[in-house]
Amino acid sequence: MSQADLVLESLSKDYSGPAGTISVLRNVTLSLQRGNAVAITGPSGSGKSTLLYIIGTLDQPTSGRFTLMGAEPAKLSAAEQAGFRNRHIGFIFQDHHLLPQCSVLENVLVPLVAGSGVKPADEQRARKLLERVGLGHRVDHRPAQLSGGERQRVAVCRALINEPAVLLADEPTGSLDRQTAQTVGSLLLELSREQNVLLLCVTHSSELAGQFPLRMELRDGQLVPIAAS
Ligand code: ADP
Ligand code: MG
Numbered sequence: 001m002s003q004a005d006l007v008l009e010s011l012s013k014d015y016s017g018p019a020g021t022i023s024v025l026r027n028v029t030l031s032l033q034r035g036n037a038v039a040i041t042g043p044s045g046s047g048k049s050t051l052l053y054i055i056g057t058l059d060q061p062t063s064g065r066f067t068l069m070g071a072e073p074a075k076l077s078a079a080e081q082a083g084f085r086n087r088h089i090g091f092i093f094q095d096h097h098l099l100p101q102c103s104v105l106e107n108v109l110v111p112l113v114a115g116s117g118v119k120p121a122d123e124q125r126a127r128k129l130l131e132r133v134g135l136g137h138r139v140d141h142r143p144a145q146l147s148g149g150e151r152q153r154v155a156v157c158r159a160l161i162n163e164p165a166v167l168l169a170d171e172p173t174g175s176l177d178r179q180t181a182q183t184v185g186s187l188l189l190e191l192s193r194e195q196n197v198l199l200l201c202v203t204h205s206s207e208l209a210g211q212f213p214l215r216m217e218l219r220d221g222q223l224v225p226i227a228a229s
Contacts, residue, residue, distance in 0.1 A: 026221035042218035090159030149180035
């Protein structure tokens with residue numbers, strides 16, 4: 001039995017349609033621990049989002065299995081899966097998906113509203129996280145009053161508020177300029193290390209991937225390690 005926090009065993013994903021079947025993932029196998037930070041690169045359409053969504057329990061593999069924090073999410077009911085996701089997994093997407101009518105602080109607290117409710121200690125943690133990303137003075141602002149990089153920093157705090165074991169990021173800097181992308185990328189890595197999170201980031205940006213200690217590439221549906229340069 002493996003003790004790794006995330007174990008993918010021969011995960012495959014096919015899409016079938018009128019035009020035939022395409023194999024997006026082919027026997028993807030991987031073991032990672034909390035504290036690992038991995039960038040997965042690959043061109044558009046190579047299956048990066050598909051892989052991330054399967055690990056995030058938002059999609060299902062066609063075959064193979066995976067365990068996260070010792071549990072096999074595929075064996076849980078839909079309601080249990082939602083609870084599991086909320087407790088253990090943080091998501092960051094290319095577009096921040098912040099709620100425009102809510103303040104920065106409220107946006108960070110959103111995942112708690114869906115869970116056990118917001119306690120004073122949670123609000124303190126949210127304020128601390130926002131301070132950590134340099135937005136302590138912007139907690140009452142609305143997303144529209146922030147820059148793209150600032151909004152993405154709020155999204156990072158929201159993903160971390162439940163102290164997840166795993167942080168999944170899908171092109172997290174895809175909408176940012178070069179300099180801002182670098183800052184957000186560094187912040188993601190620093191916070192993941194500080195919070196002992198397993199960070200899995202998919203991106204087509206070799207610049208972002210270059211900031212990561214571990215790198216892999218999705219090629220023909222398979223994960224290939226990239227040697228450190
Ligand atoms: P990436 O994130 O690397 O750009 P995706 O994981 O989004 O790639 O998509 C991988 C491949 O799977 C693409 O060829 C895409 O068209 C296909 N695909 C994704 N979702 C579906 C779907 N629901 N039905 C059919 N094909 C899909
Ligand atoms: Mg994608």
